[in-house]
Amino acid sequence: MNTKPILHRDDPAAEPLVGNIKVTRDDWLNLAMDVLISDGVERVKVLNLAERMAVSRSSFYWYFKSRQDLLDALLARWQATNTAGLIAQTRLPAETITGAVCNLFHCVVDPALFDTALDFAVRDWARRSGKVRRMLELSDTQRLEALATMFKRYGYSEIEAETRARVLYYMQLGYDLAQLHEPIDQRLSFVRHYLFVFTGRHPREEEVAAFSDFARSFWEGRNG
Template sequence: MLTQMYIFVVQAFAICYETSMDQSVNDSGWRGSQDGWLEAAYDSLLESGVDSVKILPLAKKLNLSRTSFYWFFKDREELLSALVSRWRDKNTGGIVKQSEAYAESLAEAMLNVFDCWLDQTLFDSKFEFAVRSWALQSEEIQAEVHNADRTRMEAIATMLRRFGLPANSADVRARTTYLVQIGYISMQSNESIAVRMKRIPEYIAIYTGEIPARRELDRFYARHGYKPD
């Protein structure tokens, strides 16, 4: 009898230990990561809009439990806030960074800004479209977009003033530069890279009043892997 009880206790302990170990593995290896949840939210926002960014569908997409979400975010609102921060840091940050980049001339400075429209690591156009669509449903997000617009246009205007343009001219040219690009995004314009590259020298001339030098265009084209005919 004592032998049977001993065997039972040992077996029970082994089961409890294995369960504890499994739980430890699940907690540390199967709840995903904050970046993983945020990336899944980003993908859903771009694919189907903000209404699709919900905890349970994201958990299914990641093949994780719903409760694992709460290791990284307090609630859905905190996840949405993280998405907005990611958009702000990427897209507004990219324009500000490029407007402050070194340039030999105003035309080259504007080409630096144009890097944003062609390099997704600097400015994510699909993310921009998704957030602007979201703003149509949310006054809070609309305010974020308006703040971003002001910051971006002021960054471009500051760049133009740095090269000697009067304040009013810099403001108008900055607005024209920026709002045309937002129009491209809103219209989901789908120009080929060759067509767009051929138009860029004229865009630069219109926006800055300067014709870009050949060497400036060559540097710009090289950054984007384009070889003109």
């Protein structure tokens, strides 16, 4: 039987997890998030996580009062990563609305700004929990309000800003759900056209180039 701990650690150079293992609060939380994404909230259980890390369940209670405390921490991380991350991107300075949407597109590329897999896991969780459903509805409202505010900063009327915010937000959710696995060159070839469709304005060449460079460097860095 393989008893090697299965941990998700943000720092790959961290002390090897062998021998007398001491796990941290982040170890529990990171693994719980991985399980939430891959297996659903029903599998986020203390015993299951402890077995995966080959540690005693008792260490869990150094960091969390209960399983519900852990679940609440997962929701707090989701809000801090996805909702707060998206809103922060809409507030970044840009000379044009197309430049502002390019800032938002960074969320599509970098999961540190917006973790799509985590968002879909929470949406699935919301089907089973009224509390999570209410949190999700509030989060969606906050995201849409931030997007509409972004458009209004560039002179769009209230109704047009809200409409374009919805088109942009719901299109991106659907795009991610489709999991198209497009080659990077194909995906980037649409950027200028997406920008025009979302804003009604042609982007500057330097905006498209800057975003494309960011996306290429990020994806190539992750894929080695």
